[in-house]
Amino acid sequence: MIALTQEKREELIACANEIKKMATSTHGYKVGNDAFGRNALMLMEVALASITAQPFGYIEEDAVKDRERLFSAQVFADEEDLPSYEFSELSYPLYLAPPVPEIKLPDEHEGIEHTEYHSGKQAGWNECLSEIKRLNGLGD
Template structure:
């Protein structure tokens, strides 16, 4: 499975939704081919993976008697709202999916890049426009690293 940025995920969800709707209309009109029917099923599976939501959340893999079902936390037969579960408890929870979702790649913002590099000894320099900032090659290098690690542009 490949990982996607949130923007790419949204773009694919939009395109798949349109394709599925269009193909279903063609089926109703009797204009769909066998290939269209196959592609429709494949695209429905892809869409389900892109929009997958957890069906429940286990507190711990060792405790199958606890989890979240329909927005409520269940433990050994007790049920409380998720808001009443402590932060510590929520950090130990693991989402459970019927089908695995497509992993998401989070790209760092320019602010985060700047914060991390300044915290690690990089210095701001006066830029052409007179502002103080890291050199642009720092931002470009970080994004190039993400591209290389994820096989983009190959």
């Protein structure tokens, strides 16, 4: 599975919605007219469901750790509905479809000080960040 930044996720959602609109419009060629087109449209729906997946509920961490409790555990609609002694880091979201993970990248390091140490630190940080982006297909 791939992971996306929030910006890329929003870009892909807009693109998928535009493709769906073009595929089902009455102007020009309709993508869904043949088996390939119908399958392509269905794949777009699956991709959108995965990219936009929202949790339908939350379960307490203790229930996840204790398999016997898992099937009888209470599911809460919102994190706010969890008992007051629970915190969001002690709960697990439940999804109908697996969501695409989000990558949160730090900003590039802007050098303020002009010492050799700081310019080396800046260069190393930015090279590492570029490599992370490259490995995840995020480009520059």
